[in-house]
Amino acid sequence: MIARVLIAAALAALTAPAQIAIQGDTVYTMAGPAIRDGVVLVRDGKIERVGPAAEITVPPSYRTLRAAVVTPGLVDAHSTVGLSGYLNAPQDQDQVERSTAMQPDLRAIDSYNPREPLIAYLRSLGVTTLHTGHGPGILLSGQTMVVKTTGDTVEEAMVKPLAMVAVTLGNSARESQKGKSPGTRAKEIAMLRQEFIKAQEYQKKLDRAATEKDKKDSQARDLRMETLARVLKGEVPLLVTVQRANDIVTAIRLAKEFNIHLVLDDVPEAYLVLDEIKASGYPVILHPSMQRAFGDSENISFETAAKLKAAGIPFALQSGYESYVPKTRVVLFEAAVAAANGLSFEDALASITINAARIVGVDNRVGSLAAGKDGDVALYDGDPFEYASHCIGVVSDGKVVSEIRR
Amino acid sequence: MRISLLVSLCAAVVCALGQQTQEAIAFTGARVMPASGPEIPNGVVVIRGARIVAVGAADTTTIPAGARRVDISGKVLMPGIVDTHSHIGGPEGGDSSAPIQPDERILDSLNVRSATISKARAGGVTTANVMPGSGHLMSGQTLYLKLRKGNTIDDYLIHLDNGRVAGGMKMANGTNPRRDPPFPGTRAKAAALVREQYVKAQEYRDKVRQAGSDATKLPPRDLNMEGLVEVLDGKRIVQFHTHRQDDIMTAIRLSKEFGFHVVLHHVSEGWLVADEIAKAGVPCSVIEIDSPGGKLEAKDVRFETPAILYKAGVLVAIHTDDPITDSRLLLRSAALAIRGGLPREEALKALTINGAKILALDQRVGSLEPGKDADLVVLSGDPFSAYTKVLETWVEGQKVFDRANPQDRLYAVGGYGASHDQSDMDLDGEEDRQ
Numbered sequence: 001m002i003a004r005v006l007i008a009a010a011l012a013a014l015t016a017p018a019q020i021a022i023q024g025d026t027v028y029t030m031a032g033p034a035i036r037d038g039v040v041l042v043r044d045g046k047i048e049r050v051g052p053a054a055e056i057t058v059p060p061s062y063r064t065l066r067a068a069v070v071t072p073g074l075v076d077a078h079s080t081v082g083l084s085g086y087l088n089a090p091q092d093q094d095q096v097e098r099s100t101a102m103q104p105d106l107r108a109i110d111s112y113n114p115r116e117p118l119i120a121y122l123r124s125l126g127v128t129t130l131h132t133g134h135g136p137g138i139l140l141s142g143q144t145m146v147v148k149t150t151g152d153t154v155e156e157a158m159v160k161p162l163a164m165v166a167v168t169l170g171n172s173a174r175e176s177q178k179g180k181s182p183g184t185r186a187k188e189i190a191m192l193r194q195e196f197i198k199a200q201e202y203q204k205k206l207d208r209a210a211t212e213k214d215k216k217d218s219q220a221r222d223l224r225m226e227t228l229a230r231v232l233k234g235e236v237p238l239l240v241t242v243q244r245a246n247d248i249v250t251a252i253r254l255a256k257e258f259n260i261h262l263v264l265d266d267v268p269e270a271y272l273v274l275d276e277i278k279a280s281g282y283p284v285i286l287h288p289s290m291q292r293a294f295g296d297s298e299n300i301s302f303e304t305a306a307k308l309k310a311a312g313i314p315f316a317l318q319s320g321y322e323s324y325v326p327k328t329r330v331v332l333f334e335a336a337v338a339a340a341n342g343l344s345f346e347d348a349l350a351s352i353t354i355n356a357a358r359i360v361g362v363d364n365r366v367g368s369l370a371a372g373k374d375g376d377v378a379l380y381d382g383d384p385f386e387y388a389s390h391c392i393g394v395v396s397d398g399k400v401v402s403e404i405r406r
Numbered sequence: 407m408r409i410s411l412l413v414s415l416c417a418a419v420v421c422a423l424g425q426q427t428q429e430a431i432a433f434t435g436a437r438v439m440p441a442s443g444p445e446i447p448n449g450v451v452v453i454r455g456a457r458i459v460a461v462g463a464a465d466t467t468t469i470p471a472g473a474r475r476v477d478i479s480g481k482v483l484m485p486g487i488v489d490t491h492s493h494i495g496g497p498e499g500g501d502s503s504a505p506i507q508p509d510e511r512i513l514d515s516l517n518v519r520s521a522t523i524s525k526a527r528a529g530g531v532t533t534a535n536v537m538p539g540s541g542h543l544m545s546g547q548t549l550y551l552k553l554r555k556g557n558t559i560d561d562y563l564i565h566l567d568n569g570r571v572a573g574g575m576k577m578a579n580g581t582n583p584r585r586d587p588p589f590p591g592t593r594a595k596a597a598a599l600v601r602e603q604y605v606k607a608q609e610y611r612d613k614v615r616q617a618g619s620d621a622t623k624l625p626p627r628d629l630n631m632e633g634l635v636e637v638l639d640g641k642r643i644v645q646f647h648t649h650r651q652d653d654i655m656t657a658i659r660l661s662k663e664f665g666f667h668v669v670l671h672h673v674s675e676g677w678l679v680a681d682e683i684a685k686a687g688v689p690c691s692v693i694e695i696d697s698p699g700g701k702l703e704a705k706d707v708r709f710e711t712p713a714i715l716y717k718a719g720v721l722v723a724i725h726t727d728d729p730i731t732d733s734r735l736l737l738r739s740a741a742l743a744i745r746g747g748l749p750r751e752e753a754l755k756a757l758t759i760n761g762a763k764i765l766a767l768d769q770r771v772g773s774l775e776p777g778k779d780a781d782l783v784v785l786s787g788d789p790f791s792a793y794t795k796v797l798e799t800w801v802e803g804q805k806v807f808d809r810a811n812p813q814d815r816l817y818a819v820g821g822y823g824a825s826h827d828q829s830d831m832d833l834d835g836e837e838d839r840q
Binding site: 085088089118121122271272292293294298299301303326327329330333336337340341383386 | 702704729738741745794795819
């Protein structure tokens, strides 16, 4: 598997500069209805044109790839890959820092290892864009970002350096050590509220200093407060990982109090509070369909994605965080299980392409096949959700980065 | 001798008469995948009591008069799934006192009211090798369970013809059993500890044999030694957790030295030593994992492992290691093996008859053949399609899962209360009273 990915990467280096035409028996653009016998032209890294083969002349200089099914490059709406390494040894686990409960100053860009094998693995399964960063497990673990699954450095991979600030509520945010906070749900929220109030004060002082030029109100920079102030301004969403229904409602209460742009994450009991989520207007990044039923997630269901869709709640699917085997899940596989449990094929595909891109705030660049967008395309030898189908090619920013000949 | 033959003949007649009085059920119209032979596009399977009595094509199979007909046209009928490695029911084996604890029986620890067992039925599993964990070199005695609807562990056991309860012995090597003393700190130490105990067991067995019928010469009973002697005598197959290629070879080496039967489990790097495994004649029980890593030993795990082992000539089953893979996704694991190159008919066998062979239960389960247990799975479509649902699961002629039943459906898809123990028993009680 790894060897195959490496070979694919080597191939990619050789085939980099060509312009590409991708012909699919079915092309799911996610920007309109599926096209039977469609063509996607990719030029200089961007999508040039998408349409029926009958209407598009492929320039002779273009390299042509063929597939049964073509989709946009997949967007994983929430992962920790690149920070949480595949060896699962202390030296490659950078998704959570446990010294204190709240660390909004921790940047994802300072922890990302672009050569982590799981990135190449996900890429070989069609994932071209990754929302990744600090993971669940403590109250406020740090920042997240959006990257491409290519690039030798985080700078090369970068799409959005600060995507969200990651909060965990419920049992998994509790400190197990006696005397350390938070130790209860109420304490979790009290701590977060106090911190946001501090950030409000910090921002007020900054604003006064700026308008009144009152030197008395100037203050030393505080990286934690700076980040939370951006959350309070609505520039950066708060990603709240939460399981139980009462904790979902708590997260909404917190966000409304501070007028924060909330993204509800995980939410295995969302089906119990669909009306409340719908009324809040906040989007959902749903747990992987195959996430295990343990602890606060014991009531998880394969059908929640379908229920969110029926309720009209915007949502995406994620690969999530795994502490053991498998070290990462794969959104292609998770969407398949959602599609097998009440979600339509195209809605399942949207949850790992355009809808994921929208919630993560990068839909101007990725998530659909439309002229001007990034040249990110995934190719399959059959229904992408069938377990025995293969992702036979991946194009990222106009380069073939994975190719499997069968 | 003659008398005993007569007795058994009578028993057989009585048994046969008893079966005649039970209602026959004929499943008709399905695509039947027997696992013991080619697919039957329009097949009939007839069961009576706990056994299968006929399997064949619709036009050549006689349905007994008075049989209840169950029309499952458009559906797929396959044998009940045999999961060769599972932890449903919360089995516990050895504790932290010693690395080798062959006296531990999961028989004494299992919670048969666990929702995990109901979920396994929802996944089409009818037989499961339920094992203690891999944190010991030897963590205890496993149980081969039939997932009948029962009230206590006794209702789930398989009683073999020799009077024994079916089960194996769990062993492990590699990193999981490595801990502070008295556990091993290196691989060589792990092997040395195991060899030391097997040598002791050989001596214990010799003493027992030498004592013959003279009870005064018997060594004092030692449950650890008794467990190991069962392994040496071939009464218990060793179910050996092993990942890395060199650990795989160590497991084979130990089995050859002491002559015990072994099944290699997980074999993440089995694809590197497929020919060696084939040459040793050792079967494999393989797990399919969605991504490599999560632990050092699984860094090179790949979907192709079952295909590579099969092509090398190894007998291959596919397991869940539930909760690593949810039992409801075992069909999916076999489909992933197809993704990795395993032929479809071999993937079916890897879920059924091969697992039965690996557990030495293939005389009773693992395929749709007359005389075998009436363990069946009714599917909405192709077993390896993502869109297929398990509709019904039957164990020994009893329907133990029905997706049309709301409580069973809850176990199949999840939802509020799906992980709560025992609620199925309560609801079944309600149903019975109605």
